[in-house]
Amino acid sequence: MNYDGAEGLEFGGGNTKVDPSVLSELPKGCQVISTEGHGVSFWANTGRIDVELADGTPQKFFIKVISKEQGKHMMHGEFESMKTIHTLMPDFAPKPVAWGTYKSIPNTHFFLCDYKEMIDEMPDPHKFASRLAALHQNSKSPNGKFGFHITTYSGNLPQMNEWEDSWEVYFAKCLRKALDLELEAKGDDPEFHVLVPIIFEKVIPRLLRPLETEGRSIKPTLVHGDLWYANSGIDVDSDESLIFDACCFYAHNEYEFGQWRPVCNKFGAEYLAAYHSYVQISAPEEDYDGRLDLYKLRFNTHVSALFIENETLREQMLGDMRDLVKRYG
Structure with missing residues (x-):
């Protein structure tokens, strides 16, 4: 696993703290309501961030977090890949929001996209x-x-x-x-x-x-x-x-x-x-x-x-x- 941990910023357990770099990519004026671990990855830590927009509307985001310089390139590559797919067919892939580096832990990098609730079944x-x-x-x-x-x-x-x-x-x-x-x-x-x-x-x-x-x-x-x-x-x-x-x-x-x-x-x-x-x-x-x-x-x-x-x-x-x-x- 390419993830060393991020003390104080782990997903779940009632924690609502996210890194300032992530917070700056969330909708302006929103409030983080909760974070939860979500999904499975061989290489990264994955989670869901639930926010309340300034007008009270709920919204959810998926986040993937990874460490080291290699992890930085992985997140950049995934963002560019998903952006290219989403630009071409916006209803075939979750919308990528951002990728970047934690301000509080410079060796830690993230990929952020819209959260989609999915069922674990094979498509038609x-x-x-x-x-x-x-x-x-x-x-x-x-x-x-x-x-x-x-x-x-x-x-x-x-x-x-x-x-x-x-x-x-x-x-x-x-x-x-x-x-x-x-x-x-x-x-x-x-x-x-x-x-x-x-x-x-x-x-x-x-x-x-x-x-x-x-x-x-x-x-x-x-x-x-x-x-x-x-x-x-x-x-x-x-x-x-x-x-x-x-x-x-x-x-x-x-x-x-x-x-x-x-x-x-x-x-x-x-x-x-x-x-x-x-x-x-x-x-x-x-x-x-x-x-x-x-x-x-x-x-x-x-x-x-x-x-x-x-x-x-x-x-x-x-x-x-x-x-x-x-x-x-």
Whole structure:
């Protein structure tokens, strides 16, 4: 966990104190009525702030608090990600309010957004897919390239977000970054020396180059970046699906579904089928399953790097590599 604590400013237990930097981002003239711990995060402390506006109207905010310089970059990346999604589709994500650093504890940083009461159920496949398709289709890279304007973090590890014209080049750099982090976390493995060169020299060109050759092209699309089922919910008030905890960049839209391949994710085949009723599969269609398995490798590599003690995650990643090399290497 990237959180060292904030004495006197913990959420809950009757405490109504918030840091001056947070208070300055709340509506002017409001009064903090209560704070409560809310939600679960592997990396941060999360809570809810209930306020009464100057006119007596109640309002609630969600806050995420984290420590150290790395935490500062994480909060900035999440704010920029959520702001980009909310600007494009304001009814698909809670409105981000601010990010910043505690005035009273300069090593502590926060992300603040509107609070949404959500039910812990899976959304209707077509309702969810139509919103995700709209996000993908209506987004536009500011410079026509793949990447993002700042580094975003999946968990507490950075992603490669530097701008690239080619999706093949961008994805290869993205996967290389994840592999470097995984090797740093868990050390070398003899199989890497055989499998990794084939992944980069054979598999990636075989599966991604056809997307951008022979007259084909793909649009850099805004992706959530970590869209597993726990980063989605259903708004109690509107009964509509929401997404949160994003680590965005502009990618091939199908990249989003690498996260849907592992069996632990509840966005199963019916969600993919619903999505592709709105957005057609990229050509060449016959490479679709292979592309998604390659994208899954990127997610599983990053997850293995995140959870250092879990050796099963490395074996899962190596299994992905073996399978891709066997099929395309």
